[in-house]
Amino acid sequence: MTLNAFLFQILNGLSAASGLFLIAAGLSLIFGVTRIVNLAHGSLYMLGTYIAYTFATKIGGVTGFWGGIVATALIVGVIGALIEIVLLRRIYRAPELFQLLATFALVLVINDAALWLWGPADLLGPRAPGFRGAIEILGRRLPSYDLFLIVIGPLVLLALHLTLSRTRFGRLIRAATQDREMVGALGVNQAVLFTSVFALGAALAGLGGALQIAREPANLATDLIALGDAFVVVVVGGMGSIPGAYLAAVIIAEVKALCVGIGVVDFGFVTINFSKFTLVAEFLVMAIVLIARPYGLLGKAQGAVRSIAEPEEPIRPATPLLKALGAVVLVLLVCLPLLAQSTYFGSPYLLVLGIDVLIAIIFAASLHFIMGPGGMHSFGHAAYFGLGAYGAALLVKWLALPFGAALVAAPLLALAGALLFGWFAVRLSGVYLAMLTLAFAQIVWAAVFQWEGFTGGSNGVIGVWPPPPFDKSWVYFLLTLVLAVAAVLLLRRVLFAPFGYAMRAGRDSALRAEAIGIDVKRVHWLGFAIAGLICGVAGGLFAFAKGSISPETIHINRSIDGLVMVLLGGVQTLTGPIVGASVFAVLQDTVMRQTEYWRALMGAIILVLVLAFPQGIVGAFAALWRKAGGRT
Amino acid sequence: MSVLELRGLTKSFGGVHAVRDVSFEIGAGEFLAMIGPNGAGKSTCFNMINGQLAPDSGDILCDGKNIAGLAPRDIWRLGVGRTFQVAATFGSMTVIENVQTALISHARESYRLWRPAASRHRTRALELLRQVNMQDAADRPSRELAYGDVKRVELAIALANDPKLLLMDEPTAGMGASERHGLIELVKRLVVERGISVLFTEHSMDVVFAFADRIVVLARGRLIADGDAASIRDNVQVREVYFGTGKTFAGASA
Amino acid sequence: MRPTHYMLALATALGCAFAAPAFAQDTIKIGELNSYKAQPAFLEPYKRGMELALEEINGKGGVLGKKIELIVRDDGANPGEAVRVAEELVTREGVVMLTGTFLSNIGLAVTNFAGQKKVFFLASEPLTDKITWADGNKYTYRLRASTYMQTAMLMPAAIAANAKRWAIVYPNYEYGQSAAATFKDMLKKAQPGAEIVTEQAPPIGKIEAGAVAQAIDDAKPDAIFNVLFGADLTKFVREGNTRGVFKNRTVVSLLSGEPEYLDPLGEETPVGWIATGYPWDKIKTPDHVAFLTAYQKKFNDYPRLGSIVGYTTIKSIAAGLAAAKSTDTEKLVEAFKGLSVTGPFGTFTYRASDHQATMGAYVGKLALEKGKGTMIDVKYVDGASVLPSDADTKKLRPSAD
């Protein structure tokens, strides 16, 4: 690469950085003030691209394009306000992170709504009036629109900075970012503040989307891509720090631009195509930053956020009645293979679905173990599922290990991963921990995706079927059942044992726990490892149940599925993840079959569940039970 | 013989000198009060003694061993327990589980994965709760307790490792006068029964003068007086810090 | 309490899942699974193509005296999910065969499933060579021209360009990687002097288009081989056009002439690119005209390539069933060997040697007509002409038959 080429790629990076910054700034504001992990932020961005496209093509011309961009920002801002007022406000008192579930449902609904409104085809907007061409710089042609973006990013940054530092609204936002309770104490109407912050954040997302229509087509995949980008930028920059977001956007965009610019390099003994690193560049940056600066580049350590949620009930052992009921259900499950064979209402599919549900239960229970009692919200739990699955599959493929040995060894790989990543992760807390786990998961994902010769790359590993007698679904079902029951009971046992108490002690009050001799980090680290180990069991079972695995087993979507299962069931209860996983897996199976717009339907169902059971399904029943005077 | 000795302890936050060159001793079985206006550096002292903060300089000698900079959990193992200014219990546990968790940690059983915690050290936990008059609330969730009761549970937790020194940062904050006397009386009784030393901070001078064996006074991070109730009462510097010149404790405390 | 609760819930949930209808079989059930939500641009027209074919076949009384019933499922764009859906179709719905899939990894997972469970599977769209070669099996056939075939179709044009310096850009996953590898291989054989000056492999869906276009330009290639498609292609083309990257360079491009990817480009269409595709308005063969007329009449829209694939898939299935005179899996496997099918692209066969259909594709130059992208100088390349011989194929299929 010549010096000019290098400098020019820096310019490319700067224009990409502006795009990233605009997506991220709104998310940072929203999170800083409301502490809501807004998964729908990418969807608002996507709506921005579609709405702006519509203005630019239906009205057209300068008004349609530039006027449309402004109008889009306003419209998306209003949508954001509506989301806050109609939906989120109802669930602020739910356990931490529960709002994530609602915003997840919105992602599904908004995506299908966009499909319905704008159709499946990609829609490329017109070039920007006034910025159609390119300018010669360094002997190369830079699109003038890129230059415009390079300028607009810092301008928005400046505008936001002035708003935050010079206005009362801005001071309130900063105060709330520092200490949410203080704002309440200052007598500020919190509802109004939250709504306006949400609207402002949404408007920024809409603006970011609208500005991209001159460069990329409106398309239905942008929601999740934008969401991923926004999270990384926000976390690297430091939650709530707008200048941090810009700095992070610049770093990430430049790293990518340079990877692309460097291209293929022959080191003599090995040839590396650096352009492939753009796949994982942002996550590497994120992992490095979080390890070196746990609160992001310009973030500040946040005062412990006292949850406004209903506190958790003490855990109690099962009552005899419920134990008996559990035994009955277990017997029924053991008999499921017989039911499945009965010609009257059975179908072998029952077993297939049963296996999936049981695997989901192990996955969710292990995630709950660290998320609930451990208070560590892992956004990358799929990593350990994937390590288990790949561990099993690769051991069979490369070492021709027998089924049983592979199934036993698989969780050990997951354990190793959890020990390694957990060691770093437990040093952080809250959303930073969540994001570091996510970064690790993405790195594992990218490694698996990239290391084609060993892992099979994007195709994954195929042809890992269990040998007889486990090739029969009923045998495999029983095996899965045994392992699932064992895993659930084991996790439960550990929670009731001193270790579980130590883990909860560390979560409830790290200060107090340390002051009574508990090494909180180490306890949480081991908890993380146990969860990884158990999750690896699920991964191993999954590989043999499907006969093939691919990088999707490690994908962020699976991690999010896990969060949804746990939250749906109720993070503050021990059965929550089990019920949540069952409901989610069965819902998915049923809903996907029902309709063309299954995503919207799934989203709608989750929204109903969220509003009906703000403590999760089991949480709600447990509360009812307590009200009725019973004891759980 | 002293259980703990501070030598030239110093800590600053940015430009704020929270604690400057503070030295004093705590004798065995002594009921020692630390007083001083808000912001004097009392909590910072406590935090350094129990390891939550590392001092910028100075030594903290415990049985002749310098413990400055050790982790809280290691200091706790040396027999130094504490309660917090803002009471902290484990909200998701019952009262007795709070105490059991401390007992389990004391017995170095925190990494046990099998036998339920509920069956461990229950008798001992009940005994501790009885000592602080909380035995009737043993199976209630600790988050439901009134603030004064939380403080007493904290005390039971802090006693779980048979400490030789107990640090109590404003144990009576937020309590009414009679409740306050009750708690301090209780602590004093335990101290006498068990022969442990206590370092506590307290805003009510009535309580301090009535119960403390000795008093140290902090102002703007410095130790300005160290002596028995009578000598502190008459100390000009202390009076100045508290009331400006002229007034006396007798006239001010109500 | 806890285990009890979950088991209750699980049992109830599973109980609900029973509610599958199990009535007498008066239709032939075909199970179709695809990534409808993840790839709607291709698959919505695809679904329409299937509907049209179904209507035609059932309108004439179906096959084997029964109507064909299509049971369509979304596979969640995830191989694990796809295998479950496949099991569901087979075990609960009782379909006689499986078809569909779009993404390579899902196609492969279902291929493997079909081999393991001995279910007939006609892969309609996934392009990876492995489905019919490295990981091919007895029970799996594939309709669409593979990555290898499509690349081979473009080779004459690439060689004719007589370029010394080539740049390659492809999405970084199976399809892109294998297309790039095939291209390099073929280029080396045909033109040993040619050099690959840069290789850009952006992650799919996340191209840094400006940087990539610039990096290619900086490598000063004479020609570019492009494998990007979809949103990545659109972004890349706009950046490349503005930056003058394609000026005076031969660009040879996979799939870019397919309406799914060409239409969004509109006025941005890179004129002169040589690409495989489907110029629906330029094909005047009787087979295609008949299809086009019927399609436009039914849907009041023009077909995309997905429509062709969906339509031809169902036609193939009907032909296979008729030839097998049975819905039995083993008989179907036999019947598809050398099965001849007529679709909008004319008549083609399913090769007995590697189970690959010889349905070809159109190669031509991208052009701009009335502000819309289209193809000119269009030529149909028969799939048979670019496939290795039956003897060579044997070596490519170690595990099959």
Ligand SMILES: Nc1ncnc2c1ncn2[C@@H]1O[C@H](COP(=O)(O)OP(=O)(O)O)[C@@H](O)[C@H]1O
């Ligand atoms: N973590 C901290 N960061 C910055 N300043 C602190 C911190 N903790 C205490 N201070 C400052 O140190 C001084 C002493 O505080 P503290 O020890 O809490 O006093 P006291 O407990 O006597 O009221 C005060 O000025 C306080 O503002």
Ligand SMILES: [Mg+2]
């Ligand atoms: Mg204090």
